[in-house]
Amino acid sequence: MEELERDLQAALRRRPAPTGFAQRVLARIEAAPAPSAKPWWRSRGLLRPNWRWAAAAALVISLAAGSALEYQRQERARGERASQQVILALEITGSALRAVRSQIARTARAQGGER
Amino acid sequence: MSEPQLDFEALLREHQSMVFSIALRVTGDWAAAEEVAQDVFVELHRRLDGIESREHARAWLRKVATHRAIDAARRSARLPKTDVEAIDLPGKARDGDALLARHLERLVAQLPEAMRAAIVLRYQEDLTPAEIAEALEMPVATVKSNLQRGLQLLRRETERTLGPQHGRT
Numbered sequence: 001m002e003e004l005e006r007d008l009q010a011a012l013r014r015r016p017a018p019t020g021f022a023q024r025v026l027a028r029i030e031a032a033p034a035p036s037a038k039p040w041w042r043s044r045g046l047l048r049p050n051w052r053w054a055a056a057a058a059l060v061i062s063l064a065a066g067s068a069l070e071y072q073r074q075e076r077a078r079g080e081r082a083s084q085q086v087i088l089a090l091e092i093t094g095s096a097l098r099a100v101r102s103q104i105a106r107t108a109r110a111q112g113g114e115r
Numbered sequence: 116m117s118e119p120q121l122d123f124e125a126l127l128r129e130h131q132s133m134v135f136s137i138a139l140r141v142t143g144d145w146a147a148a149e150e151v152a153q154d155v156f157v158e159l160h161r162r163l164d165g166i167e168s169r170e171h172a173r174a175w176l177r178k179v180a181t182h183r184a185i186d187a188a189r190r191s192a193r194l195p196k197t198d199v200e201a202i203d204l205p206g207k208a209r210d211g212d213a214l215l216a217r218h219l220e221r222l223v224a225q226l227p228e229a230m231r232a233a234i235v236l237r238y239q240e241d242l243t244p245a246e247i248a249e250a251l252e253m254p255v256a257t258v259k260s261n262l263q264r265g266l267q268l269l270r271r272e273t274e275r276t277l278g279p280q281h282g283r284t
Binding site: 004007009012015017018024025032 | 128133134140145149152153156157215220235273
């Protein structure tokens with residue numbers, strides 16, 4: 001270490017704080033309005049980084065699971081609607097076929113009577 | 116591992132001299148230094164829940180005191196007053212040493228803020244350049260450069276005003 005550096009160390013020794021400094025700090029703190037009571041989730045340290053990450057992860061997982069369930073529900077509803085439409089179409093087709101068949105039978109009977 | 120609960124008053128008693136001295140050397144003004152030092156401890160009291168250990172408290176106080184003092188020095192936009200002259204030096208110091216110490220203290224108070232803060236943390240607080248870099252939130256290379264340039268300026272000024280024997284290397 002240079003001599004100048006040693007001189008600097010000697011010159012820059014810590015000074016004692018002014019007389020009554022600590023009392024003045026404590027008086028300022030005493031005079032300051034009391035902070036509002038912390039909510040339970042703050043007082044238990046739930047805003048600490050670990051908890052924040054855990055809460056964020058839980059939120060992401062919940063959102064993903066909720067989205068998947070909603071997607072499944074919508075798919076199921078779509079499937080049910082489609083199967084109902086198929087059944088309706090089959091019923092319409094069946095009744096149309098029955099009508100055609102009875103028309104053919106009536107026509108055949110009429111032609112047989114004429115002969 | 117974090118300590119269960121830190122005693123604010125004990126921290127105040129233990130570190131008041133460090134915080135006040137940093138503020139005094141960086142602002143160069145007694146009243147501003149007291150104000151800065153009080154603000155720092157009031158802030159510590161508000162944030163005590165986030166302080167994990169006594170070592171953390173010391174590093175936090177050093178860092179916040181330095182930054183607040185630099186801000187105060189910049190806000191005041193004045194050359195630091197050498198209130199430091201009014202402070203009695205340790206009684207055991209010989210006259211020559213006392214004169215040199217007072218002169219050096221005055222010269223340090225006239226350095227640019229970042230350089231002054233680096234010099235104060237290096238020679239008052241005995242921090243390494245890496246620790247200073249962390250406290251000042253600047254690269255270690257910048258801190259080393261500030262220290263080197265600061266020493267050069269101090270040596271040159273000391274030699275100019277007190278003679279070459281005082282700018283010793």
